Amino acid sequence: MAAALLALCALASPAAALDRAAIERQFRGWLEQTVWPRASARGVSRGTFETAFAGVRLNWDLPDLVPPGTRPETPKQQRQAEFGQPAKYFNRGSVDGATSTGRQMARKHASALAATERATGVPGRIILGIWGRESGYGRVAIPHSAFEVLGTKGFMSTRAGYFTDELIAALEIAEAGHAPAGVMKSSWAGALGQPQFMPSNFLKYAADGTGDGHADIWRSEADTIASIGTYLARHGWQNGRDWGFEVTVPASVSCTLEGPDQGRRISEWEKLGITRVSGRAFPESERRGEGFLLMPAGRHGPAFIVTPNFYVLKEYNMSDLYALFVGHVGDRIQYGVGDFSAGWGAVGGLYRSDVAAMQRALERMGHDVGGADGLPGFKTRRSIGRWQEAQGRPATCFPETAMKSALR
Template sequence: MLRALCCLIALPLVVLSFAAPAAAQNKAAVQKQFETWLDQTVWPQAQRKGVSRQTFRAAFNGVQLNWDLPDLVPPGTKPQTPKRQRQAEFGSPGKYFNRGSLDGATRVGRTMMKRHATALAQAEARTGVPGRIVLGIWGRESGYGQVPIKHDVFQVLGTKGFMSTRAPYFTAELIAALQIAQAGHAPSGAMKSSWAGALGQPQFMPTNFLKYAADGDGDRHADIWRSEADTIASIANYLGKHGWQKGRDWGFEVTVPASVSCTLEGPDQGKRISDWQAMGITRIGGKAFPAHELRGEGFLLMPAGRNGPAFIVTPNFYVLKDYNMSDLYALFVGHVGDRIQYGMGDFSGKWGAVGGLYRSDVAQMQRALEEMGHDVGGADGLPGFKTRRSIGRWQEATGRPATCFPEASMKAALSR
């Protein structure tokens, strides 16, 4: 799935308060409204896209609204400001790279590399995307197809298209799911999704399936539910269409000397890798940067500021972020791929004991930085690269050592 996941490990659980939908409304009556909406709103749109009445009826046969999905706005109600927020802490970025996840994705990935060597090689020949990168994404998204995907996509997207905070978006995804069923890529009973409507082993939203799903086994269908070859071809096709640069790596772990400011992080501050090297940045373990990479553009990435490993990443790293908008996700995928193919171990740099702040605390810091004129990328409580480097710039301007990561002591200092 092309999910817009955030950069942090744990998010606060937000309990939205609606106008007591279960008590104020009869769910049976709402179900009838849903069925009317399907017939009068969804069906005409689906028909214009070539969906048959038979396919439409099969998709919604016996489908009931799923009242357990998040962000629902039943008819006659309005979403309200959360009355209560359980302020879950976010942990150290290092928790994303826990032992079980890394070892499991690596171990099974090596088996899959051998089992699907032909499909991986064919996908790389067509797109330029290395097989190890495809495996990294496949493992992260669905455990190489081993993680059960249980939801009925038509129930999920129907419910969210009918009554959610992003109803138009999910309605468009619902129409796309019906087009997929019409084309026969998978029987309707096999079209299982996540709770958000993401499909199959690569976790594509339906509109992305229509754009990027590929036939890897030659049967003229892109079955990302049951076909490993189609799954591999689809992931590679997505990355290729999003600009993967053939022959370039995703990035390299590096040592950043104290003379190089952590405020230089970000995709808008790129330099040739040879220039980063001239500033004193070196690969870990004494390795040299590949000669062909020295001429290419690279970007400083410090996901925990000075409290963790540092990297020089290439434009391909940001192609991985097009799959999932998280620095940690893209880093995990690239790292697992390297472990699978090259037998690499853990990062050389150690993740520090940072994190443990509430998102509201980080948001308060962000608002204070904004008032000073810093661009933090929005006061959302998530310390992305703009927030990290803004913290570093504030630290440097106030005579503090630049760590480029939020710390509890900064809250009071920024409020002065």
């Protein structure tokens, strides 16, 4: 009975009502009429184009799809871990695994890491943190056909234009012969190789770390290391500065002061009563520099003063939790630091659709939440805090279930 009911529900769903065969034909027409002319103009041969799409069909299991004849909706659930529950993202296995393997890689690839640090100014521990998070130091299987993913999302997704551009870049990579045969595999988002570069980023930042004239981010650890370092350096990594420090924020300092647009000298944050949880003073060179308050779970988790380098890490993946994970794992690898002093509260479990409804309510009140996308970024967090303070409530700066009835 249950199986029959599920089958009836599936038949009644909007996705099931679509004529997928007809949409597949539209996809083939789009490849010929839109993608091929653009690819050809970029120097891609017909042979490369046909090889890339031989046997490729739409992948209906990818997220954020908008098939022809439908309208985009805010996803109910959060698929990308970087925007989910902080405690889950920093789970014991992920942190310890990235740290222990990272220490092995630090020893094994010490020469390549040192060479890249000299060339780019990016510390080896930071490169290791990214490498570990992106592909488990090259050990995680990358399952999808890049052309299937990018083709599907370029044809019918909420960011179709972006993914179409990335599809053209992937065809350029194939035409130039950068990728070894059979390895044009990607994540569900279309990212390639051990550093998980989007194709356009490969064309801009992939680097030769071995001196053999090739940038092989699929098989070469030295090229992967050099490519990550090059990416961060070109996005503005400041040599000589750290990424950030865990701090204690007194109740007198509002969590609404968070954000990269509210920076001040670290010495000024000190004057407000913010101190490092380690008990040590901020390095004198850092005290003179600009710092930013970061509270990724509001008052429900650890707090940080971060430097501009933190936001360079976010250029790799636009998530506070991602950048924090990379910096933290890097510190654990090199310095042997332990867990954050403050624990993560039980937050971050709301549906994206619930958070989006709160964001729209805050927008109607005049708050800048950074867009009603269902993701609790810093603009949403501090907007919630400002709303709470206006209501005479203590600011916690994070969306919570109890707010749903008031913010709708």
